[in-house]
Amino acid sequence: MENRVTVEEVKKILEEQTTYDIVGPDLETQRKMSQLEQDKIIAQILARERLDIMGMRRTWSDWLLRVIISIVVFDFFVIVAVGFKWMSFNEGYIVPFFVGESFLKTIGLALIVVGFLFNKDNVVKK
Numbered sequence: 109m110e111n112r113v114t115v116e117e118v119k120k121i122l123e124e125q126t127t128y129d130i131v132g133p134d135l136e137t138q139r140k141m142s143q144l145e146q147d148k149i150i151a152q153i154l155a156r157e158r159l160d161i162m163g164m165r166r167t168w169s170d171w172l173l174r175v176i177i178s179i180v181v182f183d184f185f186v187i188v189a190v191g192f193k194w195m196s197f198n199e200g201y202i203v204p205f206f207v208g209e210s211f212l213k214t215i216g217l218a219l220i221v222v223g224f225l226f227n228k229d230n231v232v233k234k
Contacts, residue, residue: 165225172225176217183210 183206189195190203197203 169221169225172217172221176214179210179214179217183207 186195186203186206190197
């Protein structure tokens, strides 16, 4: 039974062998690359979301600007029509009430635009 290897010979063979780390550089590199890919995908999603929000805000601000302009033009027309006697109202409080109500609508729409559409806190949330 001379074919058997002794414990000392096994220790000597194992010491001569190059040892490999279980988490070698290839696995660590793969982990880092995977993390970078994940960060890249998250950054792309956030960038796409930010562009979508900016596009939505641009659309809404254009429409709200048109609404405000139409309110102002209509108010101006009513004031001119009353001044030139094209329109007449029996009660004297109707025209000031109409102008005041339209002014409040315009201020309300402006507050919506400033408060929501141009609020930086609504763009980036983590």
